[in-house]
Amino acid sequence: MTFILGISGFYHDSAAALIADGDIVAAAQEERFTRIKYDSQLPVNAVEFCLREAGIRPERLDYVAFYDQPLTKFERLIETYVAYAPAGFASFRRAIPVWLKQKLHVRREIRRALRGYSKHVLFIDHHESHASSAFFPSPFDEAATLTLDGVGEWSTTTIGRGQGNKLQLLEQIRFPHSLGLLYSAFTYYCGLTVNSGEYKLMGLAPYGKPIFTDAIYRHLIDVKSDGSYHMDMSYFRYCSGLTMTGPKFEALFGGPPRKPDERITERHMDLAASVQRVTEEVTLRIASHAWERTGRPRNLVLAGGVALNCVANGRLLREGPFERIWIQPAAGDAGGALGAALFTWHHLLDRPRAPRPGDSQKGSQLGPRYEMPDIERVLEAAGARYERFDDEDALLEHAATDIAGGQVVGWFHGRSEFGPRALGCRSILGDPRNPRLQSMLNLKVKFRESFRPFAPSVLREHAHEWFSLQPDEDSPYMLLVAPVLERHRTPLSEEDRQALATDPNLSRRVNVVRSRVPAITHVDYSARIQTVDERHGRFFRLMKRFHERTGCPIFVNTSFNLSWEPIVETPLDAYRTFMQSQMDMLVLENCVLRKADQPLGLTLWATRADETPAATPWADPRTGDPLIVTAGGASNSKTRALYQVDDGILRLFVAEDEEAHDGPDGARGGQQFQEKTLFSEYDDFDTLRSLIEKSRAELFTRLLNEQIPYHARVAEVGCGSGQLTNFLAIAQRTVAGVDSNIDALRVAQRFKIAHQLERAAFAHVNLLQPGLREDFFDFVISLGVLDRTSHPREVFGRIARLVRSDGYFVIGLSKRRSRILQAGRQALARFAGNRRWQGDRRLGGLGDQEQRGQSWVRDRTSHPRESTHTLEQVLRWIEQDGFRFINMIPKPGFGDRLRVGDALFNPQPCRTRAERFLAQTGDWVNEGPEGGHVIVIAQRTDRVE
Numbered sequence: 001m002t003f004i005l006g007i008s009g010f011y012h013d014s015a016a017a018l019i020a021d022g023d024i025v026a027a028a029q030e031e032r033f034t035r036i037k038y039d040s041q042l043p044v045n046a047v048e049f050c051l052r053e054a055g056i057r058p059e060r061l062d063y064v065a066f067y068d069q070p071l072t073k074f075e076r077l078i079e080t081y082v083a084y085a086p087a088g089f090a091s092f093r094r095a096i097p098v099w100l101k102q103k104l105h106v107r108r109e110i111r112r113a114l115r116g117y118s119k120h121v122l123f124i125d126h127h128e129s130h131a132s133s134a135f136f137p138s139p140f141d142e143a144a145t146l147t148l149d150g151v152g153e154w155s156t157t158t159i160g161r162g163q164g165n166k167l168q169l170l171e172q173i174r175f176p177h178s179l180g181l182l183y184s185a186f187t188y189y190c191g192l193t194v195n196s197g198e199y200k201l202m203g204l205a206p207y208g209k210p211i212f213t214d215a216i217y218r219h220l221i222d223v224k225s226d227g228s229y230h231m232d233m234s235y236f237r238y239c240s241g242l243t244m245t246g247p248k249f250e251a252l253f254g255g256p257p258r259k260p261d262e263r264i265t266e267r268h269m270d271l272a273a274s275v276q277r278v279t280e281e282v283t284l285r286i287a288s289h290a291w292e293r294t295g296r297p298r299n300l301v302l303a304g305g306v307a308l309n310c311v312a313n314g315r316l317l318r319e320g321p322f323e324r325i326w327i328q329p330a331a332g333d334a335g336g337a338l339g340a341a342l343f344t345w346h347h348l349l350d351r352p353r354a355p356r357p358g359d360s361q362k363g364s365q366l367g368p369r370y371e372m373p374d375i376e377r378v379l380e381a382a383g384a385r386y387e388r389f390d391d392e393d394a395l396l397e398h399a400a401t402d403i404a405g406g407q408v409v410g411w412f413h414g415r416s417e418f419g420p421r422a423l424g425c426r427s428i429l430g431d432p433r434n435p436r437l438q439s440m441l442n443l444k445v446k447f448r449e450s451f452r453p454f455a456p457s458v459l460r461e462h463a464h465e466w467f468s469l470q471p472d473e474d475s476p477y478m479l480l481v482a483p484v485l486e487r488h489r490t491p492l493s494e495e496d497r498q499a500l501a502t503d504p505n506l507s508r509r510v511n512v513v514r515s516r517v518p519a520i521t522h523v524d525y526s527a528r529i530q531t532v533d534e535r536h537g538r539f540f541r542l543m544k545r546f547h548e549r550t551g552c553p554i555f556v557n558t559s560f561n562l563s564w565e566p567i568v569e570t571p572l573d574a575y576r577t578f579m580q581s582q583m584d585m586l587v588l589e590n591c592v593l594r595k596a597d598q599p600l601g602l603t604l605w606a607t608r609a610d611e612t613p614a615a616t617p618w619a620d621p622r623t624g625d626p627l628i629v630t631a632g633g634a635s636n637s638k639t640r641a642l643y644q645v646d647d648g649i650l651r652l653f654v655a656e657d658e659e660a661h662d663g664p665d666g667a668r669g670g671q672q673f674q675e676k677t678l679f680s681e682y683d684d685f686d687t688l689r690s691l692i693e694k695s696r697a698e699l700f701t702r703l704l705n706e707q708i709p710y711h712a713r714v715a716e717v718g719c720g721s722g723q724l725t726n727f728l729a730i731a732q733r734t735v736a737g738v739d740s741n742i743d744a745l746r747v748a749q750r751f752k753i754a755h756q757l758e759r760a761a762f763a764h765v766n767l768l769q770p771g772l773r774e775d776f777f778d779f780v781i782s783l784g785v786l787d788r789t790s791h792p793r794e795v796f797g798r799i800a801r802l803v804r805s806d807g808y809f810v811i812g813l814s815k816r817r818s819r820i821l822q823a824g825r826q827a828l829a830r831f832a833g834n835r836r837w838q839g840d841r842r843l844g845g846l847g848d849q850e851q852r853g854q855s856w857v858r859d860r861t862s863h864p865r866e867s868t869h870t871l872e873q874v875l876r877w878i879e880q881d882g883f884r885f886i887n888m889i890p891k892p893g894f895g896d897r898l899r900v901g902d903a904l905f906n907p908q909p910c911r912t913r914a915e916r917f918l919a920q921t922g923d924w925v926n927e928g929p930e931g932g933h934v935i936v937i938a939q940r941t942d943r944v945e
Helices: 044-054 070-084 089-101 103-113 126-135 179-189 198-207 213-220 247-253 266-293 310-319 333-348 372-382 392-404 437-445 460-466 494-502 506-510 538-550 571-579 667-677 688-697 699-707 723-730 742-754 792-800 819-831 850-861 871-880 913-926
Strands: 003-008 015-020 023-029 063-066 120-123 142-148 155-163 166-174 221-223 229-231 299-303 324-327 409-412 426-430 455-459 480-483 526-532 554-559 585-588 591-594 627-630 633-636 649-651 714-717 735-739 760-764 777-783 803-814 883-889 933-940
Touching (some): 003 044, 015 044, 023 044, 023 333, 063 333, 070 103, 103 120, 120 333, 126 142, 126 155, 126 166, 126 333, 155 266, 166 333, 179 266, 198 266, 213 221, 213 247, 221 266, 266 299, 266 310, 310 324, 310 480, 310 526, 392 538, 392 591, 409 571, 437 506, 437 554, 455 460, 455 538, 460 526, 526 538, 649 742, 688 699, 688 723, 699 723, 714 723, 723 735, 723 742, 723 760, 735 742, 777 792, 792 803, 792 871, 803 883, 871 933
Parallel strands (some): 003 063, 063 120, 299 324, 409 585, 455 526, 714 735, 714 777
Antiparallel strands (some): 003 015, 015 023, 142 155, 221 229, 409 426, 480 526, 585 591, 883 933
16 A cells, blocks of 8 residues: 655645555544644644554655645745845845755654654645646546635646546746735735635625726736736735735725724725626636636536635636536645645656545544544533534434524534535534624624624525525535525615615625525625535534524525634534534533533622622621622621722722821822822723733733633732733633722723623722632633832732632733833933823833823833832742742743643643743743833742741
8 A cells, every 4th residue: 555645735735645556544633632723833733643543653655745836835935026126125134044944844843743654755846736636536537727816826727637647737927927916915904814814705796896996907917818817916915025016006096904803894895896706807818718728527626725715616606607616615726635645656756646526635533533532521621511413313303302492403413524614613603593693603703893704505406495406416615605596585674775885884785684594694695605415424423413493594604713823623622613613512522511510610699689699709898708799789798898899899998007008108008099090901802802902912811711610719810901800701711800090990990891791890909908708719810910019028928818728820021121121211201291202112001002002111110119129039928828839931941931722720840940040031031011021920839837
């Protein structure tokens, strides 16, 4: 048996695929394992999976095929830099070190990863890999091939012909002229991310009008009758700069690129509609020429990133000259790994090929599967509550009933899908008849833009009854768009027509009911369709059961992930995603979890004044007795003391010792300073997504969210405007946030209410008497509190008492040695009258918000309670208060950085004092805007009185 491993990587969306005598054994993208979206590194984890699935070691491989020719690509880069010099120097300076270190040494990197492998490493042309990935798995013995993407080595578009076991590329369009890069330029200009935001641009297009189409044809791209095209590069900057578009592009379309956080306007919708129209028309012309050039075959196969434009694919099927079309499910760079392996087997080794009636892609279910013992171990370790169904019929009845009842269900079964689409193995499912489902899925499950459409999965035998498809038409990979049939559409009211015509609010347009299945009907009555049949196994049987119960043969089917993450791969990924979203139920093979059944850590509020919740986190700041807190107020059942709740914020601020703490640098003095400064530690956020994106941008915060159990009792002391408290509460975790700055707490509370984060709660406290129960919390987080107190040791001890035995204390502080630079900045700011000093970018404040910026500077230059600390000092406090050292960030080892996947709460060596000194010295040059910051994690062992 001959084993061939295909690899793609180093540029975008790396993957590995393994074939044995031409049969596809396994294929997977690296992002699924590393959890880094579009991970471009050498796919070592995907390779390991493929070898494990085949039961072989690297030395058993016969060939390794790489999907690209690095030397040719490097030649193109150098020629491009020379042609545009000196304009492209910044891009050149950034790219060349990576090429010299790694990308020019792919053979060496592959051999390092495959220890024991010493045979051939083959380099296949990029577009040959794409075309092979589409033709060889297809059901056709003969077909025209069409590949369109950004750029490979030199090619951006190719036409070819596949016959039997041979593939030949006949024509090409070369860089810098690229239909894919034209689309990406508009993606960038509309404020979306290149190489990932193209899906969003396609989803935005139906909301606009293609009024810029003529301008695109007249100025940007000259298209001939045969589909060949030439672009005017004076409008673009992707050859010579770090952006996609240039000043001429901006002048042509009326202004600079949209910033990612700016509102999407009618102009952006029209731009999206225009470039989408052009892309469809150019693709149709190229396909028509390909039909003529290849002898007018019946069949066409497609690959390359542009082949994921399912709207263009739908038009190509309906209006093009081909009878049948087959599109590679992993049409982007990931699919190149499979194409390289198949090209080697069939074309280079001249091995025979026998097309299969459906295809040989096996429903693209080519990734890992997980057995029940592994799943149950994950759930038990997480403390999840679940029910096991060993009878599949009972499981299907249970899931179908809940979906029909309006529940959103995470569905995890069998081998994961290869490619960007969830096809019923790693899916989120819902009832398409629910008119509120699209908005809810976008905003509270996926945390993404409200305008994004959702795709229908439809039983194949019923697809033509609902969509404009032929009775025998097949779309198993969700790569074709077709209209919802007229008879299923809902007449629009006059109010809805007016909203669609004039309302700039995308959310209003999204919520217009357009058909009997509104959750999958886009604004133009289109839908991206997956047809489902027996090859989809249990998913097919679930759909049959739902159809029997409801008469509806359709599911909403979207990928099982949060919008910033890859599709889930493992049971742990699925559980985390389930808990961090508002999904109602999770089906993990035979295990069923309901969100309402999962353990939660705190009862933040009582429902009645006479109720005494056992898990209340609140304490009387004067006595330490548990408080009963309702929307109307808080009471101590022992002393009858009462405290107010104003606008949902519990008011527990008291001065412990008037003489000691009520002076200008005491608790009351600090409170008065903050009220005058009116400073909120973090910006306001418009959406949950914006909060999540900013929080996840900080790796430490991201790891906290991933590793604090969902049932843990969590307190954040010194929560400011609640960024971290609200972020952790999104995951259904209960978090009590307290602070002495009432203005900041109001910002936190407003965000909480606006986004219905019911498991966050805020209290106004004196940090010397934090109003929280002692020996109670599993995790106490306090980042920066010690910097704003003139009694740091006392405050540290008070906060430490909140941690229960074996619980964790996460404390952040400013390092004394690193505040030398900050002291200089403070002096300069005071010299400038405590105003923003533009010469210091670190002390520059918060963007364009002048009042907030002034408050920011004042807070850092004139705060009456400011202290700094040494790491050794805090390590002594930890030991004195009965804690043991667990971890610190920056890490105590010199040059040892925090990385994705690091376990924050696994004990690490504290190292010697000298090693800690060197590590912090090395980190000094990277200090943040407030001076050097260090975070120490400690675990409580025994209370020291």
